[in-house]
Ligand code: GTP
């Protein structure tokens with residue numbers, strides 16, 4: 104195929120019903136590809152019937168060829184203002200994850216769906232029977248790659264060779280997915296060198312839009328009516344059809360690292376979480392501390408992971424911005440985390456030199472931008488970026504008039520950049536054992552009622568605070584508007600099994616002897632005042648919250664915190680507000696009884712309706728205690 108031919112060798116043929124299919128790969132791959140992987144390729148080629156097949160080696164040359172193809176097909180264009188950067192524009196119907204079409208498929212429904220008394224559609228993972236899924240897959244994938252190349256992507260989630268890493272093989276007919284997977288995962292020969300032919304995750308993806316002779320070819324092929332993202336955790340399989348966007352199609356990310364990951368984690372005694380990991384060094388602290396934080400999609404993980412401290416003498420370093428795999432070290436009981444990813448798939452809007460200067464230093468080389476706006480001088484632009492006097496073309500390719508009231512960039516537009524671009528990447532970011540975690544933060548977008556930060560009382564309370572996380576809906580998925588939704592542990596869209604059992608898995612660590620349980624905090628950067636303005640400056644000033652958290656980890660000095668019905672909040676003296684004006688401390692930390700009474704009521708209803716008899720009794724007890732403290 105294409106220009107790759109010279110450097111490749113055709114090593115095997117698979118008999119299809121109508122013709123011979125050739126598989127091309129580098130000589131090294133051709134000589135070593137395990138039979139079980141070849142079989143996986145052949146079986147799917149026979150059903151989906153691509154025009155040809157290419158096994159990716161992950162090389163720079165291969166990336167360049169893929170990008171040339173995307174440009175030739177009109178799917179990408181080069182951004183001459185930067186170094187090796189591209190802009191991709193999707194079909195406006197394919198711009199975000201689609202939770203309503205995401206399924207976990209297991210033998211027993213009970214393993215996925217809790218026994219809620221009145222379960223709401225779409226509030227927890229959807230289940231599908233294995234046979235229904237089989238039928239859907241056979242129907243959807245029959246001939247679906249006609250006219251296209253099937254790419255074979257070997258990839259490692261986690262540093263290649265670490266005992267905590269997992270290897271997947273993704274088949275896809277999207278060259279955009281290949282280019283993205285090269286940045287977001289460790290892709291190619293190195294992953295194949297470490298694959299266990301009896302233990303790899305089978306990932307199947309198609310945009311579901313075959314090329315039919317005589318019919319126009321879509322620039323961004325997709326099939327929104329038939330989109331489905333399905334997971335078979337019992338057999339380590341992922342099947343995704345119809346979407347080429349983000350977590351729908353880069354199957355290492357949410358599908359493997361979180362949905363299958365969480366399922367494996369429960370079986371094997373670890374945790375796969377929607378968390379950033381950062382290192383923080385303070386002038387008052389004896390050593391660098393690592394913190395993991397779970398916020399729902401588009402609620403500030405990338406920004407916190409890349410924070411530029413507004414307080415002098417502090418340093419934040421980035422280990423990961425979206426996913427953490429955590430385990431307790433079985434010798435010392437220390438909690439440790441690795442970042443299974445290799446890059447950032449970050450939200451573009453809102454990113455600028457004052458909110459996130461580190462991101463601005465990360466994303467202008469070797470980056471693919473998707474659905475941002477472009478400028479006449481070959482650059483990019485989005486809402487929140489510094490003004491430009493260049494003409495702007497919006498994400499749909501139309502000339503943009505700032506007065507039109509439309510958005511130039513899609514609110515879920517993204518950059519895909521290699522982790523190694525990040526100027527504050529932590530030196531231990533690829534540590535095979537993971538970095539030690541001393542604190543976990545939970546948080547969300549809560550315009551009302553929730554204080555800037557509070558600490559939990561004990562482990563059961565920590566699990567309760569994770570369980571009862573709520574946040575405003577964002578553009579990262581298909582929801583419209585800003586309703587406050589329940590999002591336990593920021594994992595509602597990503598948990599791979601019964602949410603009640605997931606809570607139980609978190610709780611049981613509290614019963615295990617010898618574990619060093621991290622301190623747990625809840626944060627909210629998004630509380631608003633009566634004028635609908637954020638009460639807290641956020642971004643670089645969030646270091647002030649981390650500073651207080653470090654104090655709590657290191658001294659546990661009771662003078663630093665006061666108890667409220669919801670948790671421990673900072674005393675004003677213990678919290679560094681130097682140089683900040685206009686902070687309404689009282690309002691930022693106010694615990695309003697009517698608000699919390701209502702909050703407890705809605706939490707009780709949510710948990711009864713959706714988790715029901717699968718809710719661990721410890722969490723009902725925590726809810727009762729919270730209610731009693733609020734009443735007292
Ligand atoms: P996913 O990649 O979808 O998981 O998102 P994320 O959790 O990494 O969120 P990200 O850091 O990309 O932030 C999402 C949006 O929230 C961006 O528009 C940010 O500018 C904005 N944001 C992040 N941190 C803050 C903050 O401290 N205050 C305010 N007001 N906005 C913030």
Ligand code: SPV
Pocket residue numbers: 199200348349350351356357399400401425448579580
């Ligand atoms: C999220 O939605 O949490 C993301 C983006 O990180 S996606 O990879 O599309 O899921």
Ligand code: MN
Pocket residue numbers: 377399400401425
């Ligand atoms: Mn995310």
